[in-house]
Amino acid sequence: MALIVQKFGGSSVADAESIKRVAKRIVDTRRAGHDVVVAVSAMGDTTDELLDLAGQVAPVPAPRELDMLLSSGERISMALLAMAIHSMGYEARSFTGSQAGMITTADHGSARIVDVTPVRLREALDDGAIVIVAGFQGFNRDTRDITTLGRGGSDTTAVALAAALDADVCEIYSDVDGIFTADPRVVPLARKLERISAEEMLELAANGAKVLYIRAVEYARRHGVLIHARSTFTSNDGTYVLGEGMTDPRQNSEGAEMSDAIGMEEPVVAGVAIDRSQAKVAVVGVPDVPGSAAAIFTLVARTGANIDMIVQNAQSAQPGRTDISFTLPKQEAVEVVKVLAAEQESIGFENLVHDDQVGKLSVVGAGMRTHSGVSVTLFEALSKNGINIDMISTSEIRISVIVGENDLDEAARAVHTAYGLDGDVEATVYAGTGR
């Protein structure tokens, strides 16, 4: 008998029918003999609707009150889910983030989990009940206020519960079958991965891949939680996300069939991620002296912009000058360009280029540590397809390139093929792919 944590997102509980479907899923897990703890998001677009209502009564909603408002969404869905489970004959009890012992910082709208004390949850489990917890929220001990966790909050709630309860697995449900080697809507021959390492998952998520939020994967990695990303619509296995030292749980079953390459070498590249949300800013002809980069990025930091890639070429066209390029979210670029342009004289650069028709393509694989020439495959694939590379940036297990936005999808497919990631059949894509 295992303790399983399950997370269901907004689109999984969008209406009464969906709630009943999810309830049945949960009951099936319980019926198999496991203890079940569920983290659930608000129904469908509830959070956005509440945000909209808030905007109608106040242009800048007070943070404490906004969190009080938004946390109602999860309260509604958790209670309905518990009711549905009850009507199927199983005991279920719902708990708010506060009741579940989810202790957070006081940062309204972006609180971090600092402790989890799931006393009431353990009591409920001991009573044989299925436990439903409101995702996305917690409680601050100092202010005694409800806080919400920001983006990826419900995934993080689930992982935090799994860690605190020492669960055997944390199942994160969405309407896709698992983690794919690429976005199947862009790369039809993308394959579902049987397993992926947490560090590879982090790199993919940080570079455009959806399905799992970075913070949840990071929390899982830090606390040794096994994540299983799977689909609400099938009972097939999804993708296991393995932290350091973890093994695929299916490897332990005697005589269990293993798909993929167990016992063989891990593939060099796990997957390809694309990101169209970035823009590029190039500061051209910067004086190549100490302090130039610092001056530029001090200004940028004041705008609060979230810089992604930074590339400085060793040499510019002119001696004594260099070019510094960086990428950042499109919506933050205009402000940054304005701020830099105002300081052109003091920094001394010659020109400022702002290009928001770019896309970022990333290739991720732990195998890059031990294999050489991985980047060559990427560059050759792009070259063969006549796709120009604008910027290159790498980490230990990732290579990212900036290309023209219009080339991005084609580049993804070409690179996916070049790395031998293509599957035999086109992946099934459900309409309205969401969480």
Added chain:
Amino acid sequence: MALIVQKFGGSSVADAESIKRVAKRIVDTRRAGHDVVVAVSAMGDTTDELLDLAGQVAPVPAPRELDMLLSSGERISMALLAMAIHSMGYEARSFTGSQAGMITTADHGSARIVDVTPVRLREALDDGAIVIVAGFQGFNRDTRDITTLGRGGSDTTAVALAAALDADVCEIYSDVDGIFTADPRVVPLARKLERISAEEMLELAANGAKVLYIRAVEYARRHGVLIHARSTFTSNDGTYVLGEGMTDPRQNSEGAEMSDAIGMEEPVVAGVAIDRSQAKVAVVGVPDVPGSAAAIFTLVARTGANIDMIVQNAQSAQPGRTDISFTLPKQEAVEVVKVLAAEQESIGFENLVHDDQVGKLSVVGAGMRTHSGVSVTLFEALSKNGINIDMISTSEIRISVIVGENDLDEAARAVHTAYGLDGDVEATVYAGTGR
């Protein structure tokens, strides 16, 4: 500087515009120098919509979960209201029933308030903040669960807060100007009362008058809370509901103009209430021996029916027999008739009459204690209009009659006139009169 508690119902906060209007009302009160504590209901039809959702996922929703669900409605409205007040430049803090120290029994859906410990509310008031409290809900110390209070819950929340905080007044807002001598939609010449005694209010509310809930008036009476029933749409005074020993606060203002009959005798009759929700059941030809009534009402009690009037005539047509009639809510009559019919032989009655085309008219007035002949005015008015009286029942300050349902409205108007209650102008009735 006073401490004022204000209650706003669902239709007062039905949408963003209404919420902003109410926020302005609250801010105006604060600006006048008073401390303000607000109890608020869920927006518009939210509670009904949540109930409907619950019914879609479970035929018989688990009570604990249903209360968790329903309490979200007030959470949403209180947070939005606090936000609106903030954006008008005033500090406001919202609190759930639990956070406000509203301690209740564990009866989900019909919890009673057993204690109020408003520690956090006092702290907020000391900080100069306007306090918003979610109506209709509380917290049970033993189960540590959220409970809802049932019908009239938000009015009761407001009165309980006023009692616990020793407020100067509890203002209950609706979209009517106050308590009227009769329902202005039925009796156009009904007048708004300047004041009414709590015991008269209780009798009117118990016998069909809307605007204030019995339990809230009763709680106010028991705890010495002054209620002021007034309109969200005007700043005119409404109706003060005075408990024993209380005086109209306006009497204390030096040189304040007093309307109505201050210093003169109180009117004999305060108002007329009508109730079309009742049906009549007559058990005809019951053996006139000890135990007959007990047998009948023991059976009735088992169905849980809520009996209103009971009348037994001294004599029936036949010697040794009597007739016992009673009224009860229409929807409960069928079950009761079935149960009685099944025991016809053991009780020994001759016939059972079930009439659901009846209406109850009540005349209420503390003056009945000291004046004789009050009933004569009622009976003559009805007689003059050719309206037959089916049952008569009285209390110290109330006379009620059962008449045909089709006669009820005309009877109300005739009786209202006969007691000299008519005003000079037709009362303004706002569309969609609600709370």
